[in-house]
Amino acid sequence: MTETKSDLQTRVDAALINDSRTKDYAVEVLDNNGVIILRGAVPSREASTAVEMVAREVEGVVSVINETDVIVHD
Numbered sequence: 227m228t229e230t231k232s233d234l235q236t237r238v239d240a241a242l243i244n245d246s247r248t249k250d251y252a253v254e255v256l257d258n259n260g261v262i263i264l265r266g267a268v269p270s271r272e273a274s275t276a277v278e279m280v281a282r283e284v285e286g287v288v289s290v291i292n293e294t295d296v297i298v299h300d
Contacts, residue, residue, distance in 0.1 A: 231257075232257040233286075234257045234260065234262070234284070234286045234287065235255050235256065235257045235262075237284050237285075237286070238255045238257075238262055238280075238281050238284050238287065239255050241280050241281065241283065241284050242255070242277060242280055242281070245276075245280045247273075247276040247280070248273070248276050248277050248280050251266065251267075251268050251269075251273060251277060252266050252267070253265065253266040253268070253277050253294060254266050255281070259288070260286060260287060260288035260289070261288055261289050261290075261291065262281050262284075262287050262289070262290045262291070263290075263291045263293060264277055264278065264281060264290065264291070264292050264293060264294055265293045265294065266294055266295070267294070267295050267296075267297040268294050268295070268296055268297070269296070269297065269298065269299065270296060270298070271296055273294075273296075274292060274294045274296055277292070277294055278290050278292040278294075
C-alpha cells in the first residue's frame with residue numbers, strides 16, 4: 227500500500243519550498259490530524275526555528291513538533 231501525502235502536508239511542503247529562509251532544506255513533513263512533524267537536517271538553530279515558523283503559518287496546522295537536527299559543517 228502506498229502512502230499518499232495529505233493536503234496539509236502538501237501545503238506545508240509548498241510553504242517551505244516557497245519561503246526564502248527554508249527553501250534549501252530537505253525537511254520531511256508528516257501530518258497526524260493537523261499535528262505537523264518536521265524531520266531532517268538543518269545547518270543552524272535559526273534554520274530550525276524558521277522551518278517551524280513557516281509550518282505554523284499554514285492554515286490547518288494545529289501544532290508543530292520540530293524534530294529537525296542541527297548539523298554544523300566545518
